[in-house]
Amino acid sequence: MADTHIPHPDLPPPVSIVGPIGWLRRHLLSSPLNIALTLLALCLLYIAIPPLLGWTVLNATWSGDSRDACQANSGACWVFIRVHFDQFMYGFYPDGQRWRVDLTALLLIFSAAPLFIRTVSSQTKLRIGLSILAIYPIIAFILLTGGWFGLAIVETSQWGGLLLTLVIAGVGMTAALPLGVLLALGRRSRLPAIQTLCVTFIEFWRGVPLITVLFMSSVMLPLFLPAGMSFDKLLRALIGVSLFQAAYMAEVVRGGLQAIPKGQFEAAAALGLGFWKMMGLIVLPQALKLVIPGIVNTFIALFKDTSLVLIIGLFDLLNMVHNATTNPAWLGFSTEGYVFAAAVYWLFCFGMSRYSQSLEKRLHTGHKR
């Protein structure tokens, strides 16, 4: 007669490996070195936090509208930021027209909101995302530049602050990703002409610093254009940033394409899928998901690199802050200004990073092959 094997029942884990005590032991006190490091970190925090907190919050001045209000306190003078806040957001965008900027931002926030809600199906999300990509740039362009529907024209030279930063970053990202995907596909193409073209393009743009690109677009390009012909400085910067970042994006995407096993291409081909359907339905969805960290890394770098446009005289957030610190009425508050600018940049970059993490988790379908 055969013995029936009765599996041993699962026992609950001991207290030392679960719960808060387990967490402490595992993460902070797992070895003598770890204990020493934990103590050192506590020490550093003890030294650093009180003065930081004092300067930014406890001893800071929050109200008032001139620099005199700040004389009494030893901490930060946030009045400086409050007074210049509109400038930091809109640059030199005319006062009476700033609602247009707000409306543009609100439109984006509301139309994109469903993309961040978990219960919305991915099909709907795709549809919403594509329609935003198709329609929103046109609406934003009309709203911001004007000249249509009785809106006053606002020259792009008047755009500035966070508005300009977001415009450059937004255009750069939406142009760089698809362009980068095409370049990556081109670089892996078996057609020598396309491959050479893509390799040359990528290597050229990766080989020059962004500052050079911006300089060339604003100083050298006009030399080659016929006299009297010029096009918008912002537009030139946008094209420069987009092409530059597309080259980086192409290499990120190529990394993803190379990680897709040959069997996936073969299975798709064997079902009769053509090149674009194979890429669009089978290969790219997997490849792009693999390189989300790389894509977001490039996006974050792009977002921060927008500050380089100050070199060609565009007033993005950082340049507006810099400009305000040289205001004779507000000399001596550059620390507050740069801390504020850093905080805004950090907020956006951190947001992107968190979103990418949640995206990665959500797209994981429990496979390794």
Place this chain on the structure above:
Amino acid sequence: MPESPAPKPLSDQTMIQMDGVHKWYGAFHVLKDINLTVQKGERIVVCGPSGSGKSTAIRCINRLEEYQRGRIAVDGQELSNDVKQIERIRREVGMVFQHFNLFPHLTVLENCTLAPIWVRKLPRKEAEEAAMRYLERVKIPEQARKYPGQLSGGQQQRVAIARSLCMNPKIMLFDEPTSALDPEMIKEVLETMVTLAEDGMTMICVTHEMGFAKTVAHRVIFMDSGEIIEQNSPEEFFTHPKSDRTRLFLSQILHH
């Protein structure tokens, strides 16, 4: 092993015709003068030592591999360099791979409906109904909403078979479909293939499952170093192999 499917009279309609096919990888001559005619409804098992070119040979039929000399015609259409023509032929030729090659980012159902929707242009609903029918046939309709990564190897391979069947192919190619599976799972995949054989599907199967070859195949082909050494009915092939090479191979594969 299940009962052998009732022998059906083969029609004289030629499904696959390979004439003098040669292939080189660089200087290496992988396929040497392959000639093969497959009738509609015929089931062929290709065996041989590894590196003998058997996978390469069947991968030429749907042009996953290029060949440098000779001609191949599938259901009367000759393979050319025309991409559209190749895609047309691939629609009619289903293929099952050693490593399943399911699309990991799509559910089982989506794996099965993708090609019918995008290549055959079937309406989604119709494609899903057909897919469910085939998933039932390979006995895993309850897994339709899962992702391939959540299934066992045997289940994945059965999904791969269903995915190919959803395109209503006229021919099925199997490239070592059980070689990557645990022994427990080989049986379920072979059973699925036997039911397919019972329905009269034209099949070419590269496999080392000699039991399957004995019960299902009309013809067994033995390949070595890029050549077809011997082909015969399974009875003749296993009991009276003609060449020494075949005898050596059979003695190794049957008594290990």
